[in-house]
Amino acid sequence: xxxxxxxxPGAGKGTQAEVISRHLNxxxxxxxxxxxxxxxxxxxxxxxxxxxxxxGRLVPDDVVIGVVKDRxxxxxxKNGYILDGFPRTVAQAEALEAMGVEIDRVxxxxxxxxxxxxxxxxxxxxxxxxxxxxxxxxxxxQEGICxxxxxxxxxxxxxEPATVQDRLDVYHRxxxxxxxxxxxxxxxxxxxxxxxxxxxxxxxLKALEA
Ligand code: AP5
Numbered sequence: 001x002x003x004x005x006x007x008x009p010g011a012g013k014g015t016q017a018e019v020i021s022r023h024l025n026x027x028x029x030x031x032x033x034x035x036x037x038x039x040x041x042x043x044x045x046x047x048x049x050x051x052x053x054x055x056g057r058l059v060p061d062d063v064v065i066g067v068v069k070d071r072x073x074x075x076x077x078k079n080g081y082i083l084d085g086f087p088r089t090v091a092q093a094e095a096l097e098a099m100g101v102e103i104d105r106v107x108x109x110x111x112x113x114x115x116x117x118x119x120x121x122x123x124x125x126x127x128x129x130x131x132x133x134x135x136x137x138x139x140x141x142q143e144g145i146c147x148x149x150x151x152x153x154x155x156x157x158x159x160e161p162a163t164v165q166d167r168l169d170v171y172h173r174x175x176x177x178x179x180x181x182x183x184x185x186x187x188x189x190x191x192x193x194x195x196x197x198x199x200x201x202x203x204x205l206k207a208l209e210a
Contacts, residue, residue, distance in 0.1 A: 001026065001080040002101065003208065004087070006178060007109035009158075009167040010116040010123075012193050012200055014132065016109065017084040019201045020208070026080040031088075034067050035059060036130055054157045056166035058088055058174060065095045072101070080104075088175045093182070106182040107207050109200070111193035113168050120164050124153040137197065 001024055005013040017028035035053060038046035045067070049059045058064075068086050071077070087093040096103070111119075122135040124144075128151030133140045140146060144153050158167060182188040189207040194200045 001104050001208070003080070003082045004103055004106040004182070005082060005084045005109065006106060006175070007193070008111060008113070008116055008171045009164065010120040011109040011111040012197070013084045013109060015197055016201060016204050017082045020082050020204065023205060024080065026082060027076050028082040028084055029068070029071050029086070030084040031064055031067060031086040032084075033130065034071065040130070056158050056163040056170060058170060061089055061091045061095070064088075065092060068096070069099060087178055090177050090181050093178050103182075103187060105189060105208055106187045107204055108179055108188060108190045109193045110190055115193070116168065117161065117164055120159045121161065123156065123159055125156050126151050127154050
């Protein structure tokens with residue numbers, strides 16, 4: 001099964017992508033994580049993406065399309081995958097179609113902007129391995145320290161309040177039209193994000209069976 005998770009920054013795409021990945025045993029591909037890894041490694045891709053990411057702008061379409069094209073050609077994707085954070089523009093959705101990819105379901109997580117701002121202010125990420133935590137919803141065992149690799153937890157640069165507002169503006173302007181693109185094809189399923197992660201997961205898994 002090939003699934004797209006749509007939604008504003010902080011809507012819970014990454015969280016739900018992990019749940020679906022375990023449920024269907026297919027990889028979850030986060031373009032944000034791919035780009036952050038490239039930034040951490042200091043690769044040419046990372047150097048191209050860093051400034052846009054830090055400032056809440058989208059990385060250019062051709063760069064991200066190249067990342068996804070290479071990733072979905074890998075062996076572990078042959079039985080399907082979940083795309084988390086891609087496509088984010090209509091041009092990216094068209095490029096996916098041009099690659100011959102047949103998407104089965106597009107799940108759109110709907111969460112109000114005010115809830116998103118609250119959620120993102122509590123997120124902490126590991127500076128070493130990139131693992132994600134939340135002060136209230138998913139705390140690390142030892143405050144400020146990653147459970148997996150023991151490195152320090154930091155605030156993601158693009159989770160600063162002013163940048164979160166910019167990311168929301170970009171989402172409303174550039175990504176919301178992607179919903180209409182898939183709705184016209186009868187593939188869009190909207191899910192209201194719930195206060196508890198597991199309540200949202202139940203709705204998402206139901207949408208996949210519809
Ligand atoms: P990316 O990493 O994709 O960032 P994003 O879409 O802004 O998504 P987030 O990771 O912030 O949130 P999420 O929806 O995954 O929510 P999460 O599950 O973490 O992209 C980063 C940047 O990369 C972009 O700004 C852009 O520059 C670039 N980029 C990436 N893809 C691109 C593309 N296709 N084109 C161009 N540029 C691209 O949850 C958020 C937090 O809330 C967590 O801490 C979680 O624990 C907490 N939380 C609290 N309550 C709940 C609940 N009920 N459900 C879920 N989470 C909850």
